Amino acid sequence: MxxxxxxxxxxxxxxxxxxxxxxxxxxxxxxxxxxxxxxxxxxxxxxxxxxxxxxxxxxxxxxxxxxxxxxxxxxxxxxxxxxxxxxxxxxxxxxxxxxxxxxxxxxxxxxxxxxxxxxxxxxxxxxxxxxxxxxxxxxxxxxxxxxxxxxxxxxxxxxxxxxxxxxxxxxxxVERPDLMKPMLIKEKYGLDKDDYILFLARLVPEKGVHYLIDAFGRIRTDKKLIIAGGASHSEKYENELRLLAGSNENIIFTGFVRDLELAELYSNAYFYVLPSDVEGLPISLLEAMSYGNCCLVSDITENTDVIGSIGYSFKKSNVRDLEQKLGMLLENKSRVLKVKGLAGQYILNKYxxxxxxxxxxxxxxxxxxxxxxxxxxxxxxxxxxxxxxx
CATH class of the missing domain: 3.40.50.2000 (Glycogen Phosphorylase B;)
Structure with missing residues (x-):
């Protein structure tokens, strides 16, 4: 055949x-x-x-x-x-x-x-x-x-x-990954384990990165927000995101990442966020969970079907609710750690x-x-x- x-x-x-x-x-x-x-x-x-x-x-x-x-x-x-x-x-x-x-x-x-x-x-x-x-x-x-x-x-x-x-x-x-220590990302961005919240996907409007930057800017935290990904015929949107982030030194745009840098970012995130309005089945979310990450996602069915009861969600497009959920996870490390202990095996069995x-x-x-x-x-x-x- x-x-x-x-x-x-x-x-x-x-x-x-x-x-x-x-x-x-x-x-x-x-x-x-x-x-x-x-x-x-x-x-x-x-x-x-x-x-x-x-x-x-x-x-x-x-x-x-x-x-x-x-x-x-x-x-x-x-x-x-x-x-x-x-x-x-x-x-x-x-x-x-x-x-x-x-x-x-x-x-x-x-x-x-x-x-x-x-x-x-x-x-x-x-x-x-x-x-x-x-x-x-x-x-x-x-x-x-x-x-x-x-x-x-x-x-x-x-x-x-x-x-x-x-x-x-x-x-x-998704496949079982090897967890990596923060070496390259420490050298490039000064990041250590649990130092940052991670978004990793294409920078296109339906991924909702603008909601995340807006919500993160309202929170007092020492954590960084890492925006990892490149544009896909959407350079205008990427420029708008950088303007929205402004002079906030805690927001870092890495551009497109792969290989060791990609693995280190997934391996050492405090938690992962996917605030999308539209999805099919997001591979970045599957990958984030395979690395044992606690994930916070918008409540569209395509996202919530993936995380099941192993993770957290917020109301789609709602910056206020996203802000509250970000704050809750930043203040409750025990909740994050509980999900981290379950996410990897759960997602590997499912997909x-x-x-x-x-x-x-x-x-x-x-x-x-x-x-x-x-x-x-x-x-x-x-x-x-x-x-x-x-």
Missing amino acids: KIAMIGQKGIPSRAGGIEIHVGEISERLAFLGCDVEVYCRRDYCDRRFDGESYKGIIIKYTPYIRSKHLDTITHTFTSTISALLSHCDIFHYHALGPSTLAFIPRLFGKRVVCTVHGLDWQRGKWGKLASLYLKLGEYATARFSHKTINVSKNLVNYYREKYGLETGYIPNG NWDQIAVSTKHVYTAVAESGKKTSKKWRMKDDGKRQTLN
Whole structure:
């Protein structure tokens, strides 16, 4: 079975949750015997593998127009054509924008799977026209895909209510990390263990970093607030965040982080905050919990489903409630430590990449088998006329 992964920026990459998801399941699917081709945008990959395989995966770089509005769709188109020429059996599109082109492989009799990582048209960085196009992508995932996968149970309910469609539920996952001592972050930012509150994700409006900076500025504390992450076609928003932080020396912007710096920030945070308005299934939250962090999240279903009873939440978009919850955790270390003792094992049991890859392969097998049954539905009568087999 030959699989084409289309829609991600590329692998290996930490550009976003989709890239992490595709990288993790592709490696495992290759181990499970699938021929996996991952279509990448060269400029977004941490490393390049021209003519080489990566962890059993075939990496293919296809051209695209690098701009906020044309980047994804042009790369999806060239990747789709390349995958057709490569005779892929299953075309697996990730996210709403790329899924708008899912009809193309269907025209050629190919099997199509779409994974919805979130309702991207809700995200604040897109204008009206782009949001309308992403809504078309949502429709495409429901109508052009042989099987639609959602990464959260809330999205499964959404597709059931809006389209009358029973979609699959396959979440993101996480691996057990190695805890690191604060060495690099001490050298770069003067940070020691439990010195800081951590936000780590892309700097885009729907992540709600502005609420966090506002709420933190109202609190008296010696803790630092670390804002770790880069912009994603949202440089204007990042500049607004820096203006909001002003001259507050306790707020530190690190920019995009990865590797050792990323691990040290997760390992030594006092607690982690994710104040988002919109999510699919936030990998940064899974990662924060895997490092044993106490997490404070906005009360959207996609966040509260992850933390369950192991963590704290505040009212979405409510700066006053966020301020109160921040203050409560800063003043009650025993509450933070109690959650820290439970979070790691809880999240590792709940979200496992190995099982996620197996579940994804089951979807491929079911889609492929249904295609074989459809192709056998017709047979020719002796007189040359077609009839449907019961």
